[in-house]
Amino acid sequence: MTDYAFLTDAVGDDRVSVDEYARDEHAGDWGTHPEDEVRPDAVVWPTTTEEVSAILAGAHERGIPVTPYAAGTGLEGNAVPAHEGISLDTTRMNEILDVRPEDLQVDVQPGVLGSAVDEAAAEHGLTFPPLPSSGDISTVGGMIATDASGMQAVKYGVVGDWVLDLEAVLADGTVISAGSEAVKSSAGYNLKDLIVGSEGTLAVVTRATLQLAGRPQQIRGGRAVFETFEDAAGAIADAIQSGVDVAKIELLGSFAAEVANEYVGTDLPDAPMVFVEFHADHGVDEEIDFCRAVFADYDPLSFEMAADEEMAELWELRREMAYALDDYREHLRPLHPGDVTVPISAFPTIVREAREVAEDRDLPMACYGHAGDGNLHYEILVDPDDEEMVARGEDAYERIVEKAIELGGTATGEHGVGLGKRQFMNREHGRDSVAVMRSIKDALDPDGILNPGKIFPDESE
């Protein structure tokens, strides 16, 4: 039996737990299924960089795996222990350390909620543009770990693009810095972007300097409804290719629209819908006119734009979609929810193929996503007690991800690899590139202490 007393030495009595409840709570995330979950032996809640360093140094000495954990909102099992050990919960490192409006920068601890960053920025007329949709329940550390992104990535880029500087603790407890508070630097290897997206396998982030932006003066948006999915996807691709300056552009497939219509009780057609939002300091109406002209080639059934509350009303179905799907599912459950991303020209193809894959296998599937990035979220619904249906679902899931890779895309656009997408890494990157990643892992964490079992495929794959 491993002795976890060193954790108490590192953080004191109250922030270590080996009880059932805490261990259960740290055994899964939004994407894992109970039967796949692995409970850590102990959970520890550090509050300072020094405590994180002491925990890792102690674990390193003893050869105990450490899996960083935050809000547990991941979809790919990124923060779920693959080999028991310690769950290092960063949610009590939730201080906003310094806001520097004169540099459009903020320093935060990793456990701070994304929405808290945006609120702190708002006090200075600023905003944190890459905030994911889950930003009010997920942490900055989790976002950095997966290089997450949100609806606004089409205009503002992903979370990693807005990280300037990191403080992080290596597997043996060494504290390093990575990046610069200067907005550009070519001073040596880019450790910052290596740590971003490495899912806690290389280091534990203990402080991040984030770039902020001014809040736009004008926000307008609304909804366009199309007759077919192909029209909707084509209109989106065309808008991006034409350079329409859109801040959000979301697609809802007809199945998702039908479920949401039913749930909200609207009289809208059960047809593919595109939700858009525009940000500008002036001239937002010209941009909307430009978008309208591009969309017109795809004969939308409607194109409605507005501001403020009216805009929020037009977005209602997109907002309610997740709840509507939850409600619809009943005994069905989503199999491996996640996303793939392809070059924008391949977006109409991937949505068509994904639909065909599901239809051919007689599976209900909701499609939606941050379409302006070529990003498709799929939610294949299966009855977990129906083995044959689950097998069909697994087959459909693999086919959709493989198709995205064939189209020059990626197996995971914004949720990381975790456990769920490991099997696709060789196919996406090639074995030699994965070997380079592995050599970096071995160089930084030779004993494999940090979040073992993630990202890398099994040797046989």
Added chain:
Amino acid sequence: MTDYAFLTDAVGDDRVSVDEYARDEHAGDWGTHPEDEVRPDAVVWPTTTEEVSAILAGAHERGIPVTPYAAGTGLEGNAVPAHEGISLDTTRMNEILDVRPEDLQVDVQPGVLGSAVDEAAAEHGLTFPPLPSSGDISTVGGMIATDASGMQAVKYGVVGDWVLDLEAVLADGTVISAGSEAVKSSAGYNLKDLIVGSEGTLAVVTRATLQLAGRPQQIRGGRAVFETFEDAAGAIADAIQSGVDVAKIELLGSFAAEVANEYVGTDLPDAPMVFVEFHADHGVDEEIDFCRAVFADYDPLSFEMAADEEMAELWELRREMAYALDDYREHLRPLHPGDVTVPISAFPTIVREAREVAEDRDLPMACYGHAGDGNLHYEILVDPDDEEMVARGEDAYERIVEKAIELGGTATGEHGVGLGKRQFMNREHGRDSVAVMRSIKDALDPDGILNPGKIFPDESE
């Protein structure tokens, strides 16, 4: 004597040279001084990925250093051999392989000129926005190697931000891919941004997929003249902090202005000047009005904006500055020309301190730079035959770089580390971070074949 016959085996007779002229030509760059230059033993000009792979595999087997070389426009000795061996010249890998306007992407070989990329993009109404000022004489491979940037970084970011996917050859000849054609991916470690900026010490880039953007419909710009350097720097910082959407914002110190005025023969005051350019699809005049309002707080002596040829005329002094400085120098020469970058709030401080450092030491110094990024280029002029003056220059140079680091900035914003900035790496990143960089170098290139002697400080520093 090393036998370089394997190079002939790799690429044939005509693209290998051991003659004096070729070796001399590959011994220096724009920033090195003749007495510091080291000649390679042999120069090789591959044209394909397979040839690069064969060259590296052969050199690796024999333990021969390979220094990738391109246009030789670097300022920090990045492509200058530190240990003889082979200069791998990529300038004959200069094909534009594929333009995909539907994805706003282009695939290029590393030796293609930046301006050629922009011209190929222009045929489709697109542009490559991060192009450095030297883009018509420098290569994409060189830009990727140093994570270079240009005047438009303030709006569009740096070169690395526009690289999506790379093919690269490792030290032992293994060909890998890094990145994705999807605009976002969180699939494993970000090898792409690790290779970008690594100055050919980790891999040789053999193909790059670059992101393009639509060409702006409206371009306007011009010049504002200020009474003091502090006013000019303050106006720039204020514009950035206020969110003025400027595409270029360049500062010329009064010394540089004086030299340029004299050279061009204008009747403008020898006063600090700010050159700006605005890009928009509509509403550019509103943005200019916004900028005028922000600048007004600093009482500019003039604020003139125009389009087309009139705009080009307003920019004349900035454009002619390099030639004016060349002309002025006579027997003086710039000592370690390069740049530092600081957070924008510290920009007025670094320009004031740099000026004081030079004045205290009675040294002529031209200051200019991409000020919107907090980027300052310094050109301390010294008489190379005056040892005491050179020593004063060295002292001033070190003090300016150290000051930038103290202000939270970086020793090199866009020219890489090469040989010139190695001594500042421990101070900027801390020894532990530099050790992590070194461990990555050792993991990818255990025999130290690729561009040895660069980036990393001597162990004693």
